[in-house]
Amino acid sequence: QTVVTQEPSLTVSPGGTVTLTCASNTGAVTSGYYPNWFHQKPGQAPRALIYSTSNKYSWTPARFSGSLLGDKAALTLSGVQPEDEADYYCLLYYGGSWVFGGGTKLTVL
Amino acid sequence: QVQLQESGPGLVKPSETLSLTCAVSGYSISSAYYWGWIRQPPGKGLEWIGSMHHSGSTFYNPSLKSRVTISVDTSKNQFSLKLNSLTAADTAVYYCAREDRTGASRGSGYWGQGTLVTVSS
Numbered sequence: 001q002t003v004v005t006q007e008p009s010l011t012v013s014p015g016g017t018v019t020l021t022c023a024s025n026t027g028a029v030t031s032g033y034y035p036n037w038f039h040q041k042p043g044q045a046p047r048a049l050i051y052s053t054s055n056k057y058s059w060t061p062a063r064f065s066g067s068l069l070g071d072k073a074a075l076t077l078s079g080v081q082p083e084d085e086a087d088y089y090c091l092l093y094y095g096g097s098w099v100f101g102g103g104t105k106l107t108v109l
Numbered sequence: 110q111v112q113l114q115e116s117g118p119g120l121v122k123p124s125e126t127l128s129l130t131c132a133v134s135g136y137s138i139s140s141a142y143y144w145g146w147i148r149q150p151p152g153k154g155l156e157w158i159g160s161m162h163h164s165g166s167t168f169y170n171p172s173l174k175s176r177v178t179i180s181v182d183t184s185k186n187q188f189s190l191k192l193n194s195l196t197a198a199d200t201a202v203y204y205c206a207r208e209d210r211t212g213a214s215r216g217s218g219y220w221g222q223g224t225l226v227t228v229s230s
Contacts, residue, residue: 034215038155045204045223046147046155051216089155093215096168098157100147 002026004092006101011109012080020104021072022090028071029092035073036091037066039084046089050075082108111135113205113221120227126193127226131205132186139163139183143208145217146179146190148201156201160208161188195228202226 003025012018022035029035037050048057050066053073063079073092077084085108090101117129131144138144145160159169161179169177178191192199203226207219 034213036216045220048216048218048220051209051218052214055214055216057218091155091157091217097170098217100155100157103154 002094002099004090004099004101006090006104009105009107011107014080014082014108016080017076017078018080018106019069020075020088020106021069022092022101023072024092029068029073031068033073034093035066037075038089038091039086040089041086080108084108111207111219113207113219115203115205115221115224117224117226119225120229121195122230123195123197123228125195126191127195127199129190129203129224131188131221138181138186138188143210144181144188145206145208147204147206149204150201158190197228200226200228
């Protein structure tokens with residue numbers, strides 16, 4: 001069974017920088033897994049931030065960036081704002097199917 | 110501006126079949142892209158269910174494949190989800206989304222607002 005793992009929770013100070021990661025139990029995450037990132041605030045639908053590792057949507061704030069870090073996919077938030085407090089999910093592509101990570105609860109404190 | 114809107118019953122009985130529809134506006138589903146479904150049990154994470162192209166190409170989550178059917182109605186510019194043999198574990202918010210599987214550009218940028226489906230007698 002394919003499992004995608006994220007940090008359960010992270011805390012960051014306003015204005016700070018934080019990196020969330022996304023790992024696969026099948027091995028190193030590469031660009032061929034087309035990593036996607038979403039955030040979700042309470043009571044709202046998830047909103048897409050990043051697709052295919054590092055590409056931003058037109059609505060994605062500049063402070064969000066995606067990359068590959070070692071054997072994982074990564075989402076870095078630079079200059080964190082209070083409104084960035086949310087659940088963050090990664091999504092990986094496995095030759096046809098997609099698998100979500102378990103999510104990271106990001107607290108801005 | 111692409112918009113997606115889910116509709117369907119909020120309450121379904123165990124062992125029955127769930128039927129949801131996603132109406133798409135601002136884009137013709139017969140043009141391109143895959144059209145799919147994701148769900149989220151209350152207080153839990155997201156689960157990809159599957160997606161379909163108007164040509165008939167379909168991909169399903171292996172863990173749900175035996176119970177799921179996704180179909181596309183280009184005449185109404187909408188697509189549907191059927192999930193049978195329901196149990197309480199299928200209680201979730203169901204989201205529809207547009208899915209890009211083109212070359213190096215792959216992801217789900219556009220989502221509906223979601224609809225809560227409760228499985229209970």
